[in-house]
Amino acid sequence: MEQTWRWWGPNDLISLSDICQVGATGIVTALHDVPTGAVWTREAIAERRQVIEADPSLGLRWSVVESVPVHESIKLGEDDAAPYYETYRETLSNLGDAGIGTVCYNFMPVLDWARTTLRHPLPGGATALRFNAHEFAAFDVHMLARPGAEADYAPDVLARASAWFDAATADDRRTLLGSIMAGLPGAFDRYDIEGLRGMLARYRDTGHAQLQANLARFLEEVVPTAERAGVRLAIHPDDPPRPLLGLPRITSTAEDIAFILDAVPSPSNGLTLCTGSLGARPANDLPAIARRFADRIQFVHLRNVSTEPDGSFMEADHLAGDTDMVTVVHALLEEQKRRQDGGDPRWRLPFRPDHGHEMLDDVGKPTHPGYPLIGRMRGLAEIRGVMTALARQNGLPT
Numbered sequence: 001m002e003q004t005w006r007w008w009g010p011n012d013l014i015s016l017s018d019i020c021q022v023g024a025t026g027i028v029t030a031l032h033d034v035p036t037g038a039v040w041t042r043e044a045i046a047e048r049r050q051v052i053e054a055d056p057s058l059g060l061r062w063s064v065v066e067s068v069p070v071h072e073s074i075k076l077g078e079d080d081a082a083p084y085y086e087t088y089r090e091t092l093s094n095l096g097d098a099g100i101g102t103v104c105y106n107f108m109p110v111l112d113w114a115r116t117t118l119r120h121p122l123p124g125g126a127t128a129l130r131f132n133a134h135e136f137a138a139f140d141v142h143m144l145a146r147p148g149a150e151a152d153y154a155p156d157v158l159a160r161a162s163a164w165f166d167a168a169t170a171d172d173r174r175t176l177l178g179s180i181m182a183g184l185p186g187a188f189d190r191y192d193i194e195g196l197r198g199m200l201a202r203y204r205d206t207g208h209a210q211l212q213a214n215l216a217r218f219l220e221e222v223v224p225t226a227e228r229a230g231v232r233l234a235i236h237p238d239d240p241p242r243p244l245l246g247l248p249r250i251t252s253t254a255e256d257i258a259f260i261l262d263a264v265p266s267p268s269n270g271l272t273l274c275t276g277s278l279g280a281r282p283a284n285d286l287p288a289i290a291r292r293f294a295d296r297i298q299f300v301h302l303r304n305v306s307t308e309p310d311g312s313f314m315e316a317d318h319l320a321g322d323t324d325m326v327t328v329v330h331a332l333l334e335e336q337k338r339r340q341d342g343g344d345p346r347w348r349l350p351f352r353p354d355h356g357h358e359m360l361d362d363v364g365k366p367t368h369p370g371y372p373l374i375g376r377m378r379g380l381a382e383i384r385g386v387m388t389a390l391a392r393q394n395g396l397p398t
C-alpha cells in the first residue's frame with residue numbers, strides 16, 4: 001500500500017522534509033483556503049503540486065485530495081444546488097488533468113468529525129481525542145437546547161449531562177463548543193450556537209432517506225465527469241457513525257455503504273475505508289466491511305478506537321482498540337493483489353495513519369487536533385511493520 005501522510009499545506013508546522021523522514025511517499029492535502037463551492041483552478045492546483053514536488057530528493061507526490069467539500073445546498077438537495085454540481089465537476093476535471101486521481105469527500109450534514117475532548121490525558125503524558133457521550137448530550141440538551149434532544153439519549157447519560165452542565169464554568173462550555181467544532185477543517189464553516197441552530201433548522205425536513213436521495217443525485221451529477229477525468233471519488237464515513245444533533249448520517253453502516261456504491265456502480269464511486277470512524281459503532285465488523293467492499297475501496301484511513309457501552313469512545317493506539325487491524329490490512333493486501341493480477345495500473349492502495357496521540361515532543365505544539373508528528377509516525381511505523389510481515393508471509397505485494 002502507498003504510505004501517505006496528511007499535510008495541511010505550506011502553513012503546516014510539519015514540513016515536507018519531516019514527512020520524507022517518517023517514510024511516507026504520498027501527500028494527502030487540499031486547498032483548504034478555497035471556499036466550499038468554488039472551483040479549484042488549474043493554476044492553484046499546479047502551484048500546490050509544484051510545492052510538493054519542488055525537491056525531488058524527498059520523493060513525494062500529491063496522491064490524494066482530502067477533501068473537496070460538498071456544498072450544503074447539494075446535501076440539502078436544494079434547487080439552487082445546480083451551480084455547485086458544475087463547480088464540483090470542474091474541480092474534478094482540473095484535478096484529473098493534473099494527475100491527481102483520488103478524491104476523498106464526505107456527506108455529513110453541517111458537522112464533520114466530532115469529539116468532546118481534544119486532549120484526554122493518557123498515562124505517561126500523551127493525550128488522545130475522546131468522545132464523551134454525556135458531554136455531547138450536555139451540549140445538545142443544555143447549550144444548544146435543541147427541542148426534543150432528550151429523546152436521543154439514555155436516562156443515565158442525561159443525568160450525567162445535567163451534572164456536567166451544572167458544574168461547568170463558562171470556560172468549560174466554550175471549550176466544549178470549540179472541541180465539537182474542531183472537526184471542521186476549513187476556515188469557512190465553523191458555527192457558534194446561533195449559527196448551528198440556523199443550520200439545523202435548514203435540515204428539519206431532511207431525514208435519512210432524503211439525504212440518501214440527495215447523495216445519489218450528487219453521484220449521478222459528478223461520477224461521469226470523475227470517470228472521464230480518471231478520478232476515483234472515495235466517500236468518507238461518518239465520524240461517529242450515528243445521527244448527531246438530530247441530523248441524519250448516511251455513511252455509518254455496511255447497509256449505508258452498499259446503498260451508496262450501488263447508486264452509481266463505477267470504480268469512480270468509491271469508498272474511503274476509515275477504520276476509526278466506522279469502528280466507533282460496535283456493530284460494524286471492520287474486517288467484514290473491508291472484504292465486502294474491497295473492490296470499491298480507493299483510499300484507506302487506518303486508526304483504532306475503544307468504545308464504551310454508553311456510546312463514548314477514545315482513540316486508541318493504531319494496533320490496539322476494538323478493530324482487528326492485522327486482519328483489515330491483510331484483506332487490503334489481498335485486494336491489491338487482485339487488482340494487480342487484473343492489470344490495474346493503479347493497483348496500490350493509498351493509506352494513511354489517521355490521527356495519532358500527541359506524545360513526546362508533540363505535546364504543546366499547535367498542530368491540528370489528531371494530527372501530531374510523532375503520534376502519527378508511531379502509527380505509520382506500526383502499520384508498515386504489519387503490512388511488511390503479512391506481505392512477506394503470504395506472498396503478497398506491499
Ligand code: DNO
Pocket residue numbers: 066067104105106112113183185236301354355370
Ligand atoms: C478527520 C478526517 C475527516 C475527513 C473528512 C473527509 O480527521 O478523517 O475530517 O478528512 O471527513 O471528507
